[in-house]
Amino acid sequence: MKNCDIVKDLLPLYKENLLSQESEKYVEDHLKTCKECENILKEDIKIENKNTKPLDFVEKRIKKETRYFTLAVLALIGSILIFIISYLNTPRHIEYEKDLYKVYRSDDIYTVEFSPKVSGIDYTDTEDATYLDAYTTKYDEIFNKNMPKKAIVFHKDKLKTVLYQNHESMPKMVIGSGEVRQTLLPRLVFSLYAWISIIGFFVIAFAIFLQEKLRKKSLSLPIKTLLIGGPLSLFLGIISIKGLNTPTYYPITDFKYIVILSLGIYLFLIFLSLAREQKRM
Known part of the structure; x- marks a missing residue:
């Protein structure tokens, strides 16, 4: 029984290969003749393997x-x-200002040409008029300061009244005549x-x-x-x-x-x- 107590104390070191050759041989010789200690070693190994699954x-x-x-x-x-x-x-609307656009007339068409500060032109057709909306973007203001001029063309035979849409005031007449009394709502x-x-x-x-x-x-x-x-x-x-x-x-x-x-x-x-x-x- 005394030998078993010694071997049980040595088993943890034996599993980790930390014993000297003489101590290791002593444990192995004991395990050959002692089923109890051999079973303890096997049970410890099984428990250790099971514990790896949660890990x-x-x-x-x-x-x-x-x-x-x-x-x-x-x-x-x-x-x-x-x-x-x-x-x-994101488009940033440009309110009407002097020299924002120029209108060129020929026999068959009207051309509305905008200043270089305009990045793009949006337009909306209604029953009575066409509303133009010029805008710029932060990207163009920073990186494309010398943009080509934007223009839009209207044929005279299909022409309606053309208005420039202001977001903070009434529209501005671009092509046509008369008093402006309507605006587009956002x-x-x-x-x-x-x-x-x-x-x-x-x-x-x-x-x-x-x-x-x-x-x-x-x-x-x-x-x-x-x-x-x-x-x-x-x-x-x-x-x-x-x-x-x-x-x-x-x-x-x-x-x-x-x-x-x-x-x-x-x-x-x-x-x-x-x-x-x-x-x-």
Whole structure:
């Protein structure tokens, strides 16, 4: 029995190959004749092998957490880049000023040529008139200061009254005659979307709160983010692109940047919630 006590004390060192040759031989000789000590050694090895499975599980969780966190960072960087691109390329209306445009007449056409500061021309046809809208962008103001002049041509046989659309005052007559009494109003669609998104956010958040209170069971963070992240991302996208002044004269351009930015914010919130969930687990 005394020898067994000695061998049991030596077994941990034996497994780690930390014994001298003489001690190792002593343990091996003892194991050949003692089933009890041999079984202890085998049981310790089995326990050790079983304990590696939770460690493998933890390692996989850590890898998932790292992966989701990396995706969240990439989505955040993408959202920031989209915001910068939208800031540089969003149309900025130019109110009428002297020498903003010149009108050239020939036998069959009118040509309206704008100054080099104009990046692009937008126009809207109504039943009675055509409204011109010249704009610039921050990108062109910084990097394209010597732009070629923009122009638009009107055929006399299809000509309506042509007005230059001001956003802060009545339109300016470009081609035609008479008194100007009408103007185009900005689109209010993004104001509606902003209200719907923020109301939707609070309604879904309240529904989640009630569900957790009644069932006394909390939803996981990724599920909550999946549900309330959509309306929240849309609201943040609208505010980021339009600010508090949501009416727009350029709905297509604004809509494009709002959708892309909202998607980037939504992916960021989802991946971040998944990373936090993996870390908690």
